[in-house]
Amino acid sequence: MVQAPISSGKPVQANQAETPLVKKVSRLEGIKERSQFLREPVATELAQDTTHFTEDGIQILKFHGSYQQDNRDNRVKGQEKDYRMMLRTRNPGGLVSPELYLTLDELSDTYGYGNIRATTRQAFQLHGILKKDLKATMAAIIRSMGSTLGACGDLNRNVMAVPAPIKDKPEYVYAREYATRIADLLTPQTPAYYEIWLDGEKAVSGEEHPDVVAARQRNGNGTIVHDSVEPIYGTHYMPRKFKCSVTVPGDNSVDAYTQDVTLVVIVDENKELLGFNVLAGGGMGRTHNKETTFARIADEIGYVAKEDIYDLMKAIVATQRDYGDRVQRRHARMKYLINDWGVEKFRTKVEEYFGKKLKPYKALPEWKFYDYLGWHEQGDGKLFLGVHIENGRIHDRGDFKIKSALKEIELRYRLPISLTSNQSLLLTEIDPAHKDEIDHILRSNGIDAEDQINLLHRYSMACPALPTCGLAVTESERVIPSILDRIQALLNKLGLKQEHFVIRMTGCPNGCARPYMAELGFVGSAPNSYQLWLGGSPNQTRLAQPYMQKMNIDDLETTLEPMFAFFKKGRQASESFGDFCDRIGFEAIRNFSASYVPAKKAASGRRKHRVGISGDVYLKLKEAATTQGVSMAQIAESAIAAYLKE
Structure with a gap:
């Protein structure tokens, strides 16, 4: 349904096909x-x-x-919702001054949840602001040469x-x-x-x-x-x-x-x-x-x-x-x-x-995706550094203290920031003499160099989803690290340890993390369940297609293992997973999966071995599983695997 012009002072004449009888507007x-x-x-x-x-x-x-939200983790029947405001900045081209960044850092501690989030559209978001603090927060951003x-x-x-x-x-x-x-x-x-x-x-x-x-x-x-x-x-x-x-x-x-x-x-x-x-x-x-x-x-x-x-x-x-x-x-x-x-x-x-004809579209070279992580020359004698921020969340957690690291760097060097569409950021205008010092600050705060980042994590994205987004039907940001680890375990099992592809996850179909362009996309469809989208391209120029309408996250391994096995068996030289799925077609993938017999049970299958834990640890584990929307076994297995790796 297309409505007749209502905004223009002098609307262009339209034929009847373009302007049917106007219905009541929204x-x-x-x-x-x-x-x-x-x-x-x-x-x-x-x-x-x-x-x-x-x-x-x-x-x-x-x-x-600003969006009004409520913290869904804090909902109690019969009580008023824990209303909070999310505030999003407007930064054309992702450009953020050091003064604005330091203001956002301070505001996140003073009025928010103590963290900042880099979005998929080169902006920052603050979460957790109370209505009574919204004006002070907004005014501080504007006075720091920012805007929302x-x-x-x-x-x-x-x-x-x-x-x-x-x-x-x-x-x-x-x-x-x-x-x-x-x-x-x-x-x-x-x-x-x-x-x-x-x-x-x-x-x-x-x-x-x-x-x-x-x-x-x-x-x-x-x-x-x-x-x-x-x-x-x-x-x-x-x-x-x-x-x-x-x-x-x-x-x-x-x-x-x-x-x-x-x-x-x-x-x-x-x-x-x-x-x-x-x-x-x-x-x-x-x-x-x-x-x-x-x-x-x-x-x-x-x-x-x-x-x-x-x-x-x-x-x-x-x-x-x-x-x-x-x-x-x-x-x-x-x-x-x-x-x-x-x-x-x-x-x-x-x-x-x-008022005139457009000229024909000019031929372009092949598109490629660049995340610009690591050190690069600007071309004017200075450097810029791409810093990976998993799912865009700038916070301190355990030994990983990216919020502290960025604050120290900005206080010391006052570097302009350029946000990326992949939820990471570039520190720019760096004097080469400061390269080692900046690297030291990052490493001492638990931030890995770009060549140490797991490639599945490096090229993934997830939306915030629960608990702050009112549209989310299931988890995204809080569970994707464990999902990626489980996918990596599957690839390791099948001899595809070095393989990587673009994975994106959202807690609802609105697509804020652009899952429909991913090689493997998860789109929330119900609690703990996702649509599965396959076949996007590594350079993000082809839409993925829906492969499965509802996959319970506990079925991840049994669903994906046959696909990865088929990919290993049938891929062409240097072919990516997304290109393979697009070329081979979903019918072939389903036929192979139906007859696939794994060499041994997938990681999420029934365990043969049991390990006892104390009552206090069990209660904490149960609470963490509920909060993250995953099983207790998944958390325990991931923690034990990480401990043994150390």
Whole structure:
């Protein structure tokens, strides 16, 4: 269902097929319209002595960069939920100043759960903030040259960019510059953000590029909503969230095909910027048992010269703004508009807003995924260091103290940070004389060098899921380390010890960790159960497909062992697991699995040997198993194996 234009000041003429009789729009459209450009009811409810926001307040709060959640581990029947706020930063290209990072570190201890989380979209999240502390937290971030405006909600989200700060390759510099400029162009213009969080005080911020300022006001065939606080968005903002990225040819460190829009920098032989290839229509979110919702990869739309990039972005936004579905929110992302219309019709409508024809998409080299871990030269005499952060969680736990290590490094060296799309970070602008000292700080706090990281862990991702995410139906971040260890044990058993592939896990079908692009994806479908997705590519350019609708996590070994055995037997030279599954097909995998007889029982089968433990340890083990959503045997076996390894 596509609704007729409601936002544009001068909508492009549409034929009857594009504008059927308008149905009643979703409830959220009314909430946005009544919000006075994102002021209410947030401003009023923030001043009230309550523990949480109303449903209307929650929806508008998202535009300010915060989700209301509750700690589901603390739910007690008959008692009020333990309401907490999650706060997400907006960092175009993943750039974070040392001052902002140190502020987030302090805020996490003062108001949060004592940890920071790097997201899959090059931002940071703070969890556990009470409503009464939200304003102080937000104000501190803004005064440290940070922002949360537009990190959530129905508008352009954080603009991603290739994270590597490579200075002697101009295309990398252009990518990061234009990520910031596109983010500025599509930033909400409402003064409500500073009115609410800084009592009207305008924070000091960087100057916008003059071309961006001019483009925001230029009409461009109906792209601008005249006489509006929001010239690009209008009163109702976007139908749903809108995600962009900027990268360079061959570098798929941004998951380019999962974005609403990806721009690929094109330079000439002298490395001067010419323009951009444009991909559009990607998106991961879906709903279980709703076949009308699906993951989709972006299409090649065309090429645009550099001087027209802002007008083209406005044209794409206006097309989705005016023709995206505002009736059914599950059908509101731009991927559905392109899927329903087809690429040609979508391109034609964009060209109407743009005022000219797009040029053909330019040929590109093969895409590769880079995580940029370890030491690298920037090309200007300085270094950058990629630091692995498992599932993005920056905390101190046992001998692993990455939070302490990063704080010490930032206090001593004040290094800019560049976040990656893989939940890790790059420490940049490093004087080579400080290399050994930084390595020592990391090693002394239990952080391994990149060549010591288990490869399954290195290339995996998981969403937070339980206990903070209200949408999660099962565990993700808390269980994936044990899942990866069990998969590694299977590979070892089958003589595939050095094999690795992209594994991603989410606690629900919304796809925040992009599991539908993984070689092996786990998507939460019920408590302790997951859909199994297979066949994505190592370079993240091909969608995986659903292999199994519900796999209990206790059946992991018996499910995966036949697949891995078949992979070992039938793979081609240097073929990855995802490419093998895509080539051989699911029917062949199922046929092989049905007749597969393991040499010995998988690790999760019935144990022949028993080991006794004391009552106190048993109770602690039972509590840990319940919290992590795994069996007591799995925890015990992993702990014993780790002890024997030491």
